[in-house]
Amino acid sequence: MDELALVARIRKRSRSRLLGDDCAVLSPKPGEDLLVTTDLFLEGTHFTKDTSASEAGRKCLARGLSDIAAMGGIPRWCFVSLALASKSPTRWLDDFYKGLTTLAKHHKVALAGGDLTRAKTTAADIIVLGAVPKGKALTRSGARRGDAIYVSGLLGRAAASDYKDIPEPRLALGRFLREKLHATACMDLSDGLSLDLHRLCLESKLAASIHRLLPISPGASLLDAVHGGEDYELLFTVAPDTKVPATHQGLHLTQIGTITTGRPGDLTFFGRPLKPAGWDPFRSTRAR
């Protein structure tokens, strides 16, 4: 099967008429800002040879959708650039796009384009475009001194599953945080609580104290919860007087600490300095 035939199969699956040109043509709505995120998804780093093609497709898109959730956005379009190493590309592609488009349909996201080529190792790049009302995107830089720090769900879940877990993008929660709770800052937990909270504090030019019990996933260790990545829960801050419900659509929301003054990015854990030590591809060698 050649490239034209493979692309024809993808077009059929995506029910998209957009894949035939050099670019996709999209119509953003007036009054909205456009959100754009790109995430690499590499064999040997983000999935393994044991990951089924369908799981890989779902996980690939989930990572991108999680970034849109973190900004309080509504996902609209996705693009997948795929360098394929499979010896049976037709079967693998079919299953990969099946996993991806099932999740896409669930969140009303259109597969609007992409690229397809061959390589020695399978590598994908997922691009998701979304929208928020103009000027309303949640960012990492808006936390203020005294803000309460929250996480959704349970921490260390992915680490405890040896990163086989397929995350659920917290889109409904992200929107709730933007519209109802007016969260001051938000990001998704992709690289581990310690590293991600460090980043949020750096952007907000403040420090953070973790001084409450963490919602640790069954089977996960404290280290998994503090440093384990890929949970794709939301980490957010709200003004101190904000009434945060205990759950949103069944998902637990747990205060874990407070934004403080101090050297930007500094973290303490029950009074002691906490060094950010999550996932860093330029330091770690662990395959995820």
Next chain:
Amino acid sequence: MDELALVARIRKRSRSRLLGDDCAVLSPKPGEDLLVTTDLFLEGTHFTKDTSASEAGRKCLARGLSDIAAMGGIPRWCFVSLALASKSPTRWLDDFYKGLTTLAKHHKVALAGGDLTRAKTTAADIIVLGAVPKGKALTRSGARRGDAIYVSGLLGRAAASDYKDIPEPRLALGRFLREKLHATACMDLSDGLSLDLHRLCLESKLAASIHRLLPISPGASLLDAVHGGEDYELLFTVAPDTKVPATHQGLHLTQIGTITTGRPGDLTFFGRPLKPAGWDPFRSTRAR
């Protein structure tokens, strides 16, 4: 150097404040359609270990800009997802982004975000977002029977340079084709004239006859001109009575044939059937 430090270097170079969040936040203009293109750029396929990092960066963006040119668009933002294999990532990254941002500045494109990780083989994905007035994008599907088929520049130039050539995206020409010549269809020549013209005809549900001398690049063979890829010139069609100038800003515009009825996608070359045989990653093994 860790990921945070590497990202800090990129932010400094891009002079972008957009790289700190999970998504970039962009403001498309009302009355414009948004163009989106993604292109993989892989070591061993699109560049080699001999390609300098600076050339790789320039070529990577040039591919994306060429897609915007093909739609008659104005490029606005770019994103680069990069999986880096270099043993000296700081130096390589510096040079790669220097090559890329030099070209970006020339075309007033902002580096708005991306992703960065490590891998065994260097792989990049370039995403370019651009704009056209609503409903005015040039596509592959608008060619009509009797339209004249043109190409810009010289064919086979990349093949003759053993694909070391760094293409110049034809952005000014694309805009001219949309605004002044009202081209009926347009695409860029990335995979070779025969395969790309075949695709244009498929999308337009028509056939094509090449019956004029091709503008062949010095040093290139006829095969290079017909089947060689990566020239990144524009292939376009115009209504038969259109007055096409011989050059646009010094770039030659040459009629090579006519759109005809026939089985969609069929090509003839001076009266004989021409099989599309350009670059197909799922058939060819040639490294480019």
